[in-house]
Ligand SMILES: Nc1ncnc2c1ncn2[C@@H]1O[C@H](COP(=O)(O)OP(=O)(O)OP(=O)(O)O)[C@@H](O)[C@H]1O
């Protein structure tokens with residue numbers, strides 16, 4: 001009897017010795033906090049630093065300067081591209097908000113398995129290759145594309161139009177389609193978060209379906225939806241590939257401007273300064289989105 | 300043949316009648332045909348264990364879900380097809396279902412605003428109702444800034460401000476702690492008396508049901524088992540389920556006597572079989588512990604009987620003392636509760652104690 005008891009007592013002390021635990025924990029902590037810090041913050045810091053460096057005759061001199069920022073704020077064409085891009089991203093986000101809200105709402109109202117099937121379908125483009133999607137848009141919007149063929153076949157126009165490709169409209173249309181799924185998901189989640197009992201309560205208090213939508217569903221889902229739209233705006237702001245591939249020379253955006261400083265003009269400090277401007281804009285938008293989302297949660 | 304209406308029925312017409320109402324989800328029959336009359340101005344409690352179909356009945360009255368068959372009448376008119384937003388009932392939900400994006404005042408005003416009442420009327424009515432539920436100072440708060448009991452009162456105010464013909468309450472007190480629950484019980488009962496509106500209240504707490512209700516409807520497994528005043532349900536259970544659900548009834552087996560068809564034999568002795576208990580086979584006797592008293596040798600009154608039990612245990616409960624005694628040939632244990640002074644100090648374990656009880660307090664139930 002005694003031996004059994006002592007064996008049990010001994011069992012409880014089995015485990016990693018205490019002195020091993022703390023260095024192990026420190027390593028884990030370092031990995032958990034350190035890796036993201038290094039991988040995200042380090043590149044950010046490096047181009048933040050770059051943006052204050054002076055470049056003369058294609059050579060970075062190493063002197064600190066604000067000239068890169070001054071160049072941006074004094075140049076009419078860069079400011080023009082910047083605000084044009086902000087406007088473009090805003091339009092894309094607005095389209096994603098409107099279309100996304102309608103689609104999400106219709107899916108949300110469905111019942112049973114069709115609901116999740118449709119949600120899955122509308123989210124499917126998210127896992128498709130980005131370049132494939134752009135080419136798909138090109139084949140729709142292009143000079144000999146699906147849209148032109150359709151309009152000609154239905155007799156609306158009698159020659160292919162150049163309206164839909166290699167200009168700002170094309171960029172806007174392509175981005176709106178590509179980024180729509182990014183709008184649908186957060187809006188659907190915002191709708192899904194509304195407790196069913198609130199809708200029952202509204203009906204119980206005499207509200208007809210339309211009144212329930214206006215007084216309960218819309219106000220409760222709008223903040224989440226706007227946050228989702230701002231998210232779309234953020235990714236649209238930084239996109240340089242879509243403008244390049246469907247925008248042609250007319251569809252010049254800020255993302256392309258940054259890319260060209262790094263890839264073509266080899267003026268890295270100026271490119272870095274432009275990137276910082278974009279980053280600050282994005283951070284401001286994300287801050288706005290989280291403010292709206294937090295307000296929605298407090299409600 | 301016209302049955303004479305009792306005074307009660309004359310002054311209280313039915314506001315809602317369920318006539319043969321059933322409910323099935325796909326092939327699952329969750330509510331057997333239910334007939335229930337709800338009287339104008341009464342506090343009716345639907346009581347039953349979890350899953351017995353209480354919420355289902357309430358949801359069908361409110362119009363949240365249609366009955367599979369049967370009719371629901373409002374003052375005689377069939378409302379089975381009337382949509383939820385046109386029914387003159389309001390519901391207090393278990394999770395309160397307050398609108399998180401509206402202040403307390405806006406929540407309470409919701410039903411009136413939806414009906415496009417004049418702004419002046421909305422203002423005065425909301426103020427009056429907030430006064431009734433003691434929330435005037437919280438009018439501009441949001442629901443997330445309120446305690447559970449306060450949210451509960453907002454939900455009540457939001458329902459009563461619409462002046463519905465019936466207020467439906469689905470376990471509104473279940474989420475509150477014991478103390479708050481007790482004060483809300485009193486508040487609700489008092490409120491119901493003041494506004495004289497019919498309350499249909501759901502609970503699975505039998506004490507709550509007894510202390511608050513004018514009548515109780517007991518449910519089990521989709522069946523409406525018994526409807527009656529708390530006294531009727533408590534002292535005159537009609538089934539074993541009801542007898543067991545309401546506290547510590549003594550349940551004793553009883554068989555018909557071999558010689559006389561209308562005499563039952565139980566560990567307590569012989570009983571006459573009431574006309575209402577029909578059918579052969581065996582029965583159960585339900586008798587409450589407080590229906591016994593210790594026989595002091597005085598003369599028995601009409602309908603009283605005496606039996607002897609062997610004392611097994613004594614439990615002091617404060618004002619009363621509970622005795623456990625074995626009775627009959629099978630030494631069946633019964634519980635007897637007597638005022639503490641009456642039990643005497645001279646009882647010892649193993650003593651034979653004479654017990655007196657009244658035939659009227661014995662309920663003969665079919666054995667199920
Ligand atoms: N939408 C539904 N689909 C299928 N079955 C349901 C549905 N709603 C309720 N039920 C079933 O109907 C039965 C009665 O449910 P109900 O909600 O009326 O019980 P209840 O008496 O209110 O119980 P509780 O005290 O737990 O709230 C349960 O067995 C439940 O599983």
Ligand SMILES: [Mg+2]
Pocket residue numbers: 353354355469
């Ligand atoms: Mg329920």
